[in-house]
Amino acid sequence: MGFVAKDLIAIEPLEAADIIAILDTAEGFLDVSRRDVKKVPALRGKTVVNLFFEPSTRTRVSFEIAEKRLSADTINFSSTGSSTSKGETLLDTVKNIEAMAPDILVIRHPAAGAAQFVADRTSAAVINAGDGRHEHPTQALLDLMTIRQKKGGFDGLKVTIVGDIANSRVARSNIFGLNKLGAKVTLCGPGTMLPNKHEALGVEVTSRLEAALEGADVVMALRIQKERQSTPTFPSDREYAKYFGLNSQVIDLCEPDVIIMHPGPVNRGVEISSNLLDGSRSVVLGQVENGVAVRMAVVYLLAGGVAQ
């Protein structure tokens, strides 16, 4: 019982029990954000540095709100307007910040493996807020929390992830988490967006949206990540929306109580139609609320350190 680790870099190495422990703790944090005084003194005197080497609004804001509600002191460092644009290496940046004795580093970086690289070289706890195409563990945790709230559990659930899988660290983290917890994952997207070694991930893969949606309990749409594509992987937004966009017609193939998720930011009318996104089956804003609670839980659990 409990989750003890120095860092949270990825979902892949976690045990199912670790994930459940984090989710249980996160449920306890929901209340803090719902009351008038949205602050608890748990992390008084702790310093958290948010290192963002890649543009991010919601993840950074979510982490910062989570840290502030725990009474930690937070410092934001983003690559624009910082020493990285003057040619400093990641290691030098980290060494300099390390010398100022932070307790926790939250890092987002365009290179896969960057968070692990930093974690191996600092005594501070490191939380991966997204590293290249590798993982985005807190996003998966908030997705898992949302699914558990709506479905009560994971056993035998059919979860369909639609979109740009190959470029998506959100999809990778979710696949690892869902597999560990007993859900069945189906991936769907144009061939150019699907991973070529999906057997190793233990998932079903199809390019037919109808087949992917049939009987699904949970549908997760992913954002088209044009910034990660060196060459275009589909001809036009309109064509993508026609074959892989979620709308109120295709969604009827799913279970009647299906929930629709999206990690944001959304390209309305491309991955998902507006009326579906704003409709009763969408849990997108619940995901955002859970995101703060999950990040509070992770920061809180890691701030305790590893048992001596």
Next chain:
Amino acid sequence: MADTLPKIIIDAKAMGRIVERIAHQIFEENGGSADLALVGVVTKGDLLAGRLHDAIKRIDGGDVPVGRLDITLYRDDLSGAGPNPLVRRTEIPFDITGLTVILVDDVCYTGRTTRAALDALMDYGRPTAIRFAVLVDRGHRELPIRPDYAGLEVVTRTEERVKVELAELGGKDRVWLLESGSDWVPGEE
């Protein structure tokens, strides 16, 4: 030593009487059940708060709101020296402002849990007053805190342990005084 440990210091009958007595004391001092609220510290104080609620209801039918409070995030011993304890759910589904809140816990010992609970409660509103009810007061306070309602005051040594069992948690209603470091209790009699 006069007594051998472990021994039962409160049995089921005594616990029932204690709950009834404290309910009546609260009822009398408050002048009824109006503007009253019960908030129990998880995981045993909240169960006792529920029993006090039922006992007060038996007096005048008043339905006193009941909440549960997890004080983990307000503890003074969260440090970087070990894993942080898991956080459990706090549920206070009513505004405590203007109410007399009865804070309920199973055991009062150093007073540090109570200090944390007082700080936590203040973040939920501004109660008219906070009173403190416990099943067992075992002494050895480290802070200037004293229960307003105590089921049993018992003299203990710091090495000893007080273990509260409640029927809701799968045991019987009873309270043990145990030797240091021991979790052992005799089998069913």
